[in-house]
Amino acid sequence: MTDRLPHEKGFHVSWDQLHRDARALAWRLQSDAPEDGYKAVVAITRGGMAPAMIVARELDIRTVDTISVKSYNHQTQSAPQVIKSPDMDIIGDGTGILVVDDLVDTGKTLEAVRALMPKAQIATVYAKPMGRPQVNTFVTEVSQDTWIFFPWDMALQYVEPYRGKD
Numbered sequence: 001m002t003d004r005l006p007h008e009k010g011f012h013v014s015w016d017q018l019h020r021d022a023r024a025l026a027w028r029l030q031s032d033a034p035e036d037g038y039k040a041v042v043a044i045t046r047g048g049m050a051p052a053m054i055v056a057r058e059l060d061i062r063t064v065d066t067i068s069v070k071s072y073n074h075q076t077q078s079a080p081q082v083i084k085s086p087d088m089d090i091i092g093d094g095t096g097i098l099v100v101d102d103l104v105d106t107g108k109t110l111e112a113v114r115a116l117m118p119k120a121q122i123a124t125v126y127a128k129p130m131g132r133p134q135v136n137t138f139v140t141e142v143s144q145d146t147w148i149f150f151p152w153d154m155a156l157q158y159v160e161p162y163r164g165k166d
Ligand SMILES: O=P(O)(O)OC[C@H]1O[C@H](OP(=O)(O)OP(=O)(O)O)[C@H](O)[C@@H]1O
Pocket: 044, 045, 046, 047, 048, 069, 070, 071, 072, 073, 101, 102, 103, 104, 105, 106, 107, 108, 109, 110, 131
């Protein structure tokens, strides 16, 4: 399946904003945590790695693993592929495991992750309406026709002043 989704708007996230939002996510997760805390964090690479690191730091979780799911090439979506699984001896059925990603869009990536660890708690920093039901905790909702631009995909560059442009 290959699908090019229309994204009319752009939502640009700076490193500062991402840090603040990932901390806000950790704050929310504190109250949802199991009594004895989360056993481990699983970051969905690559986008989930920076948020997962920030959340793991705030919640003092030292065991961090990764699952690699590839769904997009730029803005073109294809069927999600699990390229690398976490250590299933630690993960089990997902009980006490916190999965972190940068965002949920259609929810297809998280569907693949949930199939592997059905009891895990799933958190994303940003969520679009289609994928929201797949997420237990998130911080900011963004409309479906918006593309979120993350700081690792961007660079500062010179822009012409308004005056002088025709
Ligand atoms: O809810 P979905 O429609 O499945 O989309 C969300 C996923 O897409 C992006 O990952 P991508 O596959 O682009 O890989 P990356 O994290 O390595 O950039 C994003 O980081 C999420 O993991």
